[in-house]
Amino acid sequence: MSTNSRFNKLILDLSSGRDILHSLAFERLMNDLWSAKPLNPSRSVFLCNDLACIDVLIESIGRLTPALQNKIAWLLGALVDAESGTLELDKRRKIRAGIPEYLSIVENILRSDHSVGDAKEIHGFIFLLGHFPEDASLIGGRLSDYLGQDAYQATNLGLVFSLLEDHPVRSQFLLAYQGAMACNQVCDARTSVFKNVLACPECLGKLDYSADIICCQKCQSSYEWCSDTPNLIPKDCVDPEEYPESLVKIYGAETRPRFVRVMGQDWLSLITHDREQGYLNQFLRPVDGPILDLACGIGNSTQLLIDIFGRARVIAVDYSTAMIQHCERNIKGSTLARGSSSALPIANESLGAVNCSDALQALPDPQQAILEVARCMRPGASFTGFTFLEASWPYSYFQHRLHFAKRHLFTLDGIRGFLESSKLEIVDLMVIEQAIFFTAKKPLK
Template structure:
């Protein structure tokens, strides 16, 4: 059994609790919650895989919990939550029997302990009614309750609700029409895909609860209420009107010397209100005021239509908190604005916002350099519709970040903000951006790096948002002919600026 690690967590010096938790995590059989390929080594000398060490550890920790000093309990409950994350049936059976004991700790629990308990309790759907009642009686807030209730819910194959739970179901106020459309999409998926999505959604909610609990226990603070607790909306968020098909000029002709066919890179010629490739003769239409260059938005477009209205208010901030470690709001949207305004130094030519989403950062670029100079590129029509409503004079392109529709050395600056981690080949995306940049033009980037803390990195991985080693990203930039001029790493965020080398051979 994990005798040494358990003794340190239960009886060691109080200032050694963070280290004791991580030592236990690293020594857990099967690589510490094995479901995500965690940071351990497959078993310590006194607790190898397959010897029942994890279930025994769960029993020891649970038995000691009621008698421990209050200051020690949050870390012990965090350890129990990590054991539950393993989804090992034997471990869950031990922990499930102790649910009444965990619930007994809720009344009067301080924030760190209550956060840790919410993470742990979300793993026992067989005790759903009892857990929900106890948490309501303890005054758990509406956002946390919506997260907990969904974590404990069973999948209804006839009416699957998948995707729209992050960071809490309360963050997704939908109209009846939006709900019906989302349900139609979910029912169109294979049963196995729905079940996998449901399971992944549950894991993301566990990850959010666990990371928040860890931050509270080790910072001595709780995340600000406005940043962590969605509140019940008065009504569904207003939808942005979608332009009628074919309405409004795409305005792409003003960039005719820059745009090209994404497939063969030949120039485009105007044809019938759209564009035709002068090389391979591919035809590209203008739809709802955007030039559609054939990017495949894939099955995720149904989710994008629902998510677009909630992206900036709920979804992106939650990802920055969990994946970026931004629980205390150290990096604000205003900070991001300032970074872009200070860092984007375009060479002559258009400024491209790659993976523009609903246009939050496109608007910053447009305010600084003018809408007529900015190009918004995304694979999602729903996101581009929102950009059009916000910035009607910005050229909108439905395109692929891995096959940018720009000629070599024709673009003044490229911005890739909170996008790299969503791309299937991030190195290629950087190479493409560098190819298009004019000498001296800037490339700006916001993405995420893995936490050096193995426990926090475990929670990052369960959200399945990619993280990057800064050195690896810098090597991609350097290989693509860019020189890094700034690296900023608040929390586990990664902000970079690079400049296109003027002497790179073509």
């Protein structure tokens, strides 16, 4: 395949499909251009051997969505930046010739509804434009018109240009800062989880996301997408799906607080948001790797994990389609998969930690779920969660009465037995009324 058609194909992949597919295609494009082994030890270089890729990038930029335009702008900026001094003049000239178009695109992005508040997808463009001080007055003039003088100054571009002559080091520092900010905006942290952690629930093979149907590279099983979420349920799974849309809608505001109160016999309101978060803060000790929120529901527990460990670190899995859809809406940009606790779509020993809040009682086979959790944990990883103990009669009647579906109620020894028979070491068991918070750890080898 000629370079030109290879790059055209990469751009085609970029412009079809869903968000995460865009991100995976962008990563392929970037890896095609960027050398991981720098020829010059202090800088990475681009493998931009001919003009074809630059032509294709510049020709296609006008046709893409704002988020993708910003990614391509960052890539062009990085191309000029990483090869500065060595980039052949005709390549730089080509990229520079696009400045009027970049400025029009920025204007459109700023006008469009896609970009409100701080989420404006223009950091890549600002980084790119900062490499052309000879066009400072054109760029400054147009950007001040769209953004207003103050907002233009806040982009640091004016400063980058004005410092270039007398304080080149400061100017370069600011440009690198802008490049890093744009890099953080355009590179989707979810891609490495999709590639390295999510796996075929049938055979744990690697999944191929390059087409609209996800395909296992080992056993050829195929899986569909549900919006931006892969639907990774094994074919013979018989888990019941218990949460219809009508219940999910009222889950956060009504069902969860009442459910926890009744099941935990928590009439003194001891199990608060702060208590849940405090427990995670104290006991969830991740080793390297992502943190799984198993049976995430609409994302209450997922949000607690994100607040402590950051969005990039957390993956959420649930069986209910309706729950997943609400979670996707509640926690934008998070990594979600539909999966079953009985056959997790997660590679062996890939997780830094697992949490399972208010859910063990709802899983069809809690012991099997804990065995699966233990399989996916890295040595040293911790597993936290809370569930409920069966109260004595007559209160237990209402714990059972509450169920609109089959639920498990546990004993302290039962929970201990599940963890120990999954070869996890118990770190903490804390009982509050009828709720039990637990922490276990996978031993180091």
